[in-house]
Amino acid sequence: MTEHEFLAALRTLPLHKGARGLKDDCGLIEIGDETLIFNHDSMAEGTHFRPEADLADVAWKLVAINLSDLASKGAEPIGVLFGHALGGNDRQFIEGLRQVLTAYDVPLLGGDTVATTGASTYSMTAIGRATCKPVPSRDAARIGHGVFVTGTIGRAMLGFEGDKEYLEAFNRPRPQIDAGKQLAPHVGAMMDVSDGLLLDIHRMARASELSISVESSAVPVAQPDRRGECMRWGDDYELLFTLPQGTQLPFPATMIGTVEPRGSAPLYLDGEAMADAEGLGYQHS
Amino acid sequence: MTEHEFLAALRTLPLHKGARGLKDDCGLIEIGDETLIFNHDSMAEGTHFRPEADLADVAWKLVAINLSDLASKGAEPIGVLFGHALGGNDRQFIEGLRQVLTAYDVPLLGGDTVATTGASTYSMTAIGRATCKPVPSRDAARIGHGVFVTGTIGRAMLGFEGDKEYLEAFNRPRPQIDAGKQLAPHVGAMMDVSDGLLLDIHRMARASELSISVESSAVPVAQPDRRGECMRWGDDYELLFTLPQGTQLPFPATMIGTVEPRGSAPLYLDGEAMADAEGLGYQHS
Structure with missing residues (x-):
């Protein structure tokens, strides 16, 4: 399936209302007066980074691309969870994480590590708190804007x-x-x-x-x-x-x-x- | 690095207090009176499932293992986000997702797809709501229990x-x-x-x-x-x-x-x- 076909098929699954029909970048959960904002983006070797890439850069970028989606919602980041493929230069990865988490004052909330074979994929979920409502979306452009x-x-x-x-x-x-x-x-x-x-x-x-x-x-x-x-x-x-x-x-x-x-x-x-x-x-x- | 070494290095990073020092299975975020519970677990081809596995089973198990961690916290699941490696039998994967999300009445909140080369890794973040406090942990065994x-x-x-x-x-x-x-x-x-x-x-x-x-x-x-x-x-x-x-x-x-x-x-x-x-x-x- 192409990404487009896959996304269309996903839309037939049970969706959270905060998924906004999977037509936006982030998912939302309302808890009391707060709205939490969730983004999940992965980086795959060979697709998003070269095999010879410095994994400190990969770790930085993994966090950055997830925070970028939160930024587009006006969110204040709360924390990140990540999935790590062991076996590359794991020390570099850790140092890149340290740099980006420190730079953006975002703490680690959890994650898991897996042993993989072949090309590595690193995944992340970033969690933020909405700073204003309604939370911005990509479908709210209006004539004359x-x-x-x-x-x-x-x-x-x-x-x-x-x-x-x-x-x-x-x-x-x-x-x-x-x-x-x-x-x-x-x-x-x-x-x-x-x-x-x-x-x-x-x-x-x-x-x-x-x-x-x-x-x-x-x-x-x-x-x-x-x-x-x-x-x-x-x-x-x-x-x-x-x-x-x-x-x-x-x-x-x-x-x-x-x-x-x-x-x-x-x-x-x-x-x-x-x-x-x-x-x-x-x-x- | 071994998984043990990697985890030790992670503990030197900025951690959310809800990460519980990365010594537990899930991360916690308190929002008002609620405590949200987060788990991230991945499944890698060759490590967690065989290359010839039915991807409907893999999708089921990916959700199930994440919900299992929420279960150990007494949590009520709210939703899941996932990272999908396109290129396997994506239709099977979707049908497995449909079955498990329906069986456990858990909606999809979002996710991303990536094109990968070689073995596939599927990742997931499951989000739940604590049903009692304190949230159970693995460190609360006491003499005589x-x-x-x-x-x-x-x-x-x-x-x-x-x-x-x-x-x-x-x-x-x-x-x-x-x-x-x-x-x-x-x-x-x-x-x-x-x-x-x-x-x-x-x-x-x-x-x-x-x-x-x-x-x-x-x-x-x-x-x-x-x-x-x-x-x-x-x-x-x-x-x-x-x-x-x-x-x-x-x-x-x-x-x-x-x-x-x-x-x-x-x-x-x-x-x-x-x-x-x-x-x-x-x-x-």
Whole structure:
């Protein structure tokens, strides 16, 4: 099954209402007045990192990509649980964990270790507490909203390619926890940029059942002569969000487009209809 | 690093207080008057299941082993998140998930899928709500407590070996959720039997800093002429617990030993000191 078919099949299972139909990045559980937010993301050798990768970087990134999803919900992280495949450079992994948990002041809540054969997969569940309600989702874009992105897009791509200036951007992405908390009370839709900016915009538009028009020249990219690649590569872990007109920007970000009535495609790039998600994000090894 | 070394290194990381020093099976988060309970366990191809296994069984067991840890805390399951390695018989996996989630009335809260190369690892976080406080732990055995186990031990071993009567016991273990809830308000220590009864008793005694004396003839085993193997093989997912003297048994179980002052070994088996954990549980493929 493709990931798309698998996800469609999962939606036929008994779902928690906080799973939001598996159409969002995180699950929610309401406990009294609090809303807890859960994210589960894994990293697989050969798919998300190279066999020769420093496992300290892998551990950092594993935590970072999970916290990035919490950030897109405006959540305050509470703790993480992880599944560890023993047998790589486990000391490096531990040191990377120590660095990222310390940097983001997030404690370890538990986990398990398994002996595996062949390529390793590391998994994680991150748990956070909502700082505002409603918790932001990717389906709350509304006609007339401006579309914004934090930071600069394409940095991870350049780091992956070996550009020393951007190695950190690829190996040690920085989840936008503070930005998420500041933005959450004001945004329409919000999500993190993980699989490619254009693909993520396409998904936001589809979830919101609207169209989003993007002006590519407005997108802040790390290498302007490779603007198209920067907008498609992903792994940047910036925040993509919409704001109602007239809202003062609560956190530095760049306006790159507008939300419009539903047209023939979820995404219009420089006026061109992009109906198909194919080619908007990269599957990178 | 060995699993033991890895765990020791993990304990030097920033830990949530609900991680209980990583000495217990689950992590706890207190939210208002509620205590949420978290467990993360993975299953790896070649280690926890055979490459030719029916993935419906694997999905069932993945949920069951996670719920079993919640059961040992007397928890009511709330939901599960999982990490799925695409590329096996994904339809079988979905159907197994459907069966186990329906059987235990536990909804899916989220998860992720990854493309992997080689052997597959499936991971899960199960989330539950404590039904009584304090939440049972493995370190609360006290001198004079009786030591009990639910069910019959060694059934999974026989199932693994192909005994048709016990195939289900190995492939589709039944987490003792109801037993756990009924026992939790009364027990001293409690944990599930996952890695071998004797090994788990050894761990309970060590955590409680006491000795436990076991009468092997009292242990309910599936094949009495292989009593030693039954007590060491594991994968049974029954509950092991201690009860203060004079407590009426709140759920059917068998008394197999007593908690005694700390001696030269954590475990005395038929009077023989078993200082070392080696040989008390099986690593099975």
